[in-house]
Amino acid sequence: MEPDLSALADVDRSDPGLRAWVAERVRRLDADDRRSADTHLLRLELPAEWGIDLYLKDESTHVTGSLKHRLARSLFMYALVNGWLRPGTTVIESSSGSTAVSEAHVARMLDVPFVAVVPRGTSASKIALIEAEGGRCHTVETAEQMDAEAHRLAAECGGLFLDQFTHAERATDWRGHNNIAVSIFEQLAEEPHPVPRWIVVSAGTGGTSATIGRYLRYRRLPTGLCVADVDRSAFFPGWVAGDQDARCHQSSRIEGIGRPRVEKSFVPTIVDRMVQVPDEASIAAARYVSARLGRRVGGSTGTNVVAVAKLVAGMRARGERGSLVTLLCDSGDRYAATYFDDGWVAAQGWDLAPWTAVLERELPLGRG
Incomplete structure (x- = not known):
């Protein structure tokens, strides 16, 4: 008796709409790269x-004015190709500086919300740069609280903690x-x-x-x-x-x-x-x-x-x-x-x- 292929356990989670959305975001990142001298x-x-x-x-x-522009683009590309980033996902980062400015810029390019977790005392000029790129700042008391709060916010809203300090070395193709x-x-x-x-x-x-x-x-x-x-x-x-x-x-x-x-x-x-x-x-x-x-x-x-x-x-x-x-x-x-x-x-x-x-x-x- 021949095996019956139709009897094999089969779970299909393919989502053509999601793949198309991801493909479009990858295209936007590639286009930004090509436009950049x-x-x-x-x-x-x-x-x-x-x-x-x-x-x-x-x-x-x-x-976006700094070395972190390269990192931001790489981190978002890494999140997309790993299947972490979906339509409407709020992206969260622990940063009060140039990384947050660059990531806010890229998030706006990809049409996803962005929140930077920053410590109290962050300069008004840095906050203004993040907000000018479409990001929102969420304040904690000390720098030591930033990562934990970013994790908490991501869990609370079903968002993605981009986590530059973990993923920077692997997101860029050396x-x-x-x-x-x-x-x-x-x-x-x-x-x-x-x-x-x-x-x-x-x-x-x-x-x-x-x-x-x-x-x-x-x-x-x-x-x-x-x-x-x-x-x-x-x-x-x-x-x-x-x-x-x-x-x-x-x-x-x-x-x-x-x-x-x-x-x-x-x-x-x-x-x-x-x-x-x-x-x-x-x-x-x-x-x-x-x-x-x-x-x-x-x-x-x-x-x-x-x-x-x-x-x-x-x-x-x-x-x-x-x-x-x-x-x-x-x-x-x-x-x-x-x-x-x-x-x-x-x-x-x-x-x-x-x-x-x-x-x-x-x-x-x-x-x-």
Whole structure:
């Protein structure tokens, strides 16, 4: 007797309408990618006799003004292809900064509601940017409460907690698609040192360092990955001690980077070197670079530049020639009332002058 196919247990959950909705959202993300020009790789001049070239990858020119535009697009694409995002789903994120601004923009593009869980004390300018992109802000008392509240809101409304700190490292395809590392190496192709000695990034989620570090190994490139971290952050002490459970009980004063815990997206085993940068050094460097570019850069860019200065000093001491690349993460205009306000800086107890002097001596910058 032949088997009867019709008797096989069969549950069909296919939904052509949902697949069409997802396909349209993927198309919108791809269209946005095609409309977006690549970001510039700016060359900053160092003394010619040093034989060292320095480049800034200017991520502030994305339509939402920061490196996080790449991440937001990748996170939403990841949610769509995994079947997590459906019509009417409220998307929730734990972020008071550039990620929330970029995600609000993408959510509006896809016609889904967006809520950013932010701590009390978030600047009015950041809230205004999120709301201008169509997002809504939900306030909690402290930064430590943000993730738990995002989970609670998602459960309450049947929404999706996008969770950048977990998904950043896996949402971006480190082999190529929407990959900042590919862009950097393509833009360096005709430069005197097309394979840099170092790429320097700071860590917020850890997703950018994971993407670049994996790409370097995948392409068998000798470039070192250096992660710059800030005072109030668990990344540096956790990396040094090999402790993924390391904690810091203070909030970072450099917006967008530094975390009270080692986030899941941070991959310590692909980081070659870490530099811990004092907060006043980050702000001194942000102002120093801003004066030479003729436009303001954010504090995280300053953090990167201080680490670059340390690496350049080491290269000079060893007589090495080569190139370094770091990121201009976002515009300093977002921090006019803080990092670029002398009264605010003084209230933090910071003296920027000694660090400015060090940078002028060790990293005398011009425009290439």
